Amino acid sequence: MRQNGLLALALKQVFDYSVEPNNEYRFISSDLGFVRSMVGVQDLNGSLIVFGQPYRLTEGRVVLLRAGTVRVLVNLREITLTAHHLVVASSGTVIQFIDMSPDCDLSMLAFTNSFMEGWQKQELLYAYLRGRLYLRLSLDEVAERRVDAIFSLLWDVLHDVPFPKETVQGLISMLFYQITYFEKKDRSVKKQRGTRQEEVLDRFIDLVN
Known part of the structure; x- marks a missing residue:
């Protein structure tokens, strides 16, 4: 198949297809989307x-890979995601899917920058909203269980009527505080075992992006 140029990947595209935006595995609106499992996007x-095909994210993503593997190009770099990986990518991130195992399963949160307007005080969330964040973490059992608990609570709250926007915003902020904690622990470990060459390469790719 011949590749097109860089395409946008946006929540609103779901409404262009004759499918229900909400079911037992997904919740999708114009400015927020949550997928509990790959089952929710099979259609x-x-x-x-x-x-x-390369895509540019219109909204950022927070993805928890539960099972299987995914190979993808992210901002010029090829990475392989495996179970227990958490990925946070700002809007504007360029991705290209290369391969995905049949047993792949994940949970995914997406939201527009405007949805979180007024919540920019949290450092990691601020970087996310400025389009400056790409983060990949390997979670241990405790960390994954905690992220999963926040995701589960978020899923429940999304279905309240009327829609509780401030509560949802608060849960997303809490999620980013928690991710910040995991990221600082991970950075400390990598600093102890990383090489100067790896540090320079990572910095170079960040600057290119």
Whole structure:
């Protein structure tokens, strides 16, 4: 299949297809989306994502990979995600899916920058809203259970009527505080075992992006 140029990947595209935006595995509005499992997007597979096609994220993503593997290019760098990886990517991130194992399962949160307007005081969230964040963490059992607990609570709250925007905003902020804690622990470990060459390479790629 011939590749097109860089395409946008946006929540609103879901409404272009004859599918229900909300079901027992997904909740999608114009400025926020939450997918509990790959089961929730099976009817969209092949429509929104084409392997080998580069996309620019219109909204950022927080993804928890529960099972399987995914190979993807992210901002010029090829990475392989495996179970227990957490990925946080700002809007504007360029991704290209290369391969995905049949047993892949994940949870994913997406939201527009405007949805979190007024919540920029949290350092990691501020970087996310400025389009400056790409973060990949390997979670231990305790950390993954904690993220999963926040995701579960968020899923429940999303279905309250009327829609509790401030509560949802608070839960997203709490999630970013928690991710900040995990990131600082991970950075400390990497600092102890990383090489200067790896540090320079990471910094160079950040600057290119």
